[in-house]
Amino acid sequence: MEGSSTMKVSPRKEAYHVIHKLPPGDTPYVRAKHVQLVQKDPEAAIxxxxKAINAGDRVDSALKDMAVVMKQQDRAEEAIEAIKSFRDRCSKQAQESLDNVLIDLYKKCGRLEEQIELLKQKLRMIYQGEAFNxxxxxxxxxxxRKFQVxxxxxxxxILGNLxxxxxxxxxxxAAEAVYRKxxxxxxxxxxxxxLGLCLIKQARYAEARSVLEDVLQGKLCGSDDPKSRNRAEELLHEIEPWQSATVSSVPSGLSLEDAFMEGLDKLMNQLTTPYRSRRLPIFEEISPLRDQLAC
Structure with a gap:
């Protein structure tokens, strides 16, 4: 339902829009972006x-941008209700992006149950081959900047967020199981x-040390990031008094609500299996998630 302006824009105005990263034209959505980015008046932009949403002008972008500005203004609860109320006016292509904004809003508001459920829903979509169309x-x-994911x-x-x-x-x-996957x-x-912190919280210090030392030894992507290295060092310092601790046994059979994590096993297998067709293995026809969980 994205609207567009057919007005011709002069070269000078076009350069102005490029400099300020504004869409061309003079529609309600464009005026909102001008107030947000140029005049820097977030409340007026909201x-x-x-008005842009009510006018049907670039509803996909207007709703997402409004929610983001609301979050910045500590109006996250209002932003959640706005997305829930108006997302049915948005295109199918916009739903995934709106879900991402909604997850951030749930996180900011401390609405963990809703955040977890939405993250699980996104994992199910990947499992069923519905993500990325x-x-x-x-x-x-x-x-x-644009980049490929x-x-x-x-x-x-998504697993990291979960x-x-x-x-x-x-x-x-539960966190340990998710991070391991x-x-x-x-x-x-x-x-x-x-993951190291999860193991520390379960008093499994030797396992935690092994995981954290991989960071300091540069074995993982991002090991050269000072924040990650400092955090790994801090966690290792925290478990120094427990250096002689033996490896605890890994819990067998986590009793997570609705056994959701078991349903991810096949997803992990699909992601780590070599290509056998022109499509990703994850998108091959597979049994519904609930059938896997019932096994």
């Missing part, structure tokens, strides 16, 4: 984004530190 990659944007990277990112949400609930067994498909230093 009002104009509302069946393609192996998608184009994402960050700070004005693979299904593997997206799955690991693990963090479980940690906020102090459900360290994330590390299977796209290991990095940040998630290794979180």
């Amino acid at each position: 009002v104009l984004f509302w 069946g393609r192996p990659t998608k184009t994402a944007r960050s700070h004005g 693979t299904v593997r990277q997206e799955t690991s990112r 693990g963090w949400a479980y940690m906020q609930q102090t459900n360290y067994e 994330a590390q299977m498909i796209d290991p990095d230093a940040n998630k290794a530190c979180n």
Whole structure:
């Protein structure tokens, strides 16, 4: 439902729009972006984004941008309700992006249960081959730059967010299971530190030390990041009094609500299996998630 302006723009105005990263034209959405980016008046911009949504002008972008500005203005609860109320006016292509904004809003508001459920929903979509419209990659944007994201990277990112949400609930067994799966498909230093913390919280110090030392030895992507290295060093210092601790046995059979994590096993296998066709293995026809969980 994205609207567009057919007005011709003079070269001078066009250069102005490029400099300020504004869309061309003189529509409600363009005026909202001008107030947001040039006049830097977020409250006025929110009002104009509302007008753009009601006018049907670039509803996909207007709703997302308004929610982001609301979050910046500590109006995250309002932003959540706005997305829930108006996302049915947006295109199918915009839904994934709106989900990402909604996850950030749930996180800011401390609404962990809703955050976890939405993250699980996104994992189910990947499992069922519904993410990225069946393609192996998608184009994402960050700070004005476009880049390609693979299904593997997206799955690991979502698992990382899910693990963090479980940690906020102090459900360290669930968080550990999630981080281990994330590390299977796209290991990095940040998630290794979180996994180490989960193990420390379960008094499994020797296992934690092994995970954290991988960061300091440069074995993982992002190991050269000073933040990750400093965090790994801090966590290792925390467990120094327990250096002689023996490796604790890994819990057998985590009793997570609805046994959701068991349903990710096949997803992990699909992501780590070599290509056998022109499509990613994850997008091959597979049994519904609930059938796998019932096994």
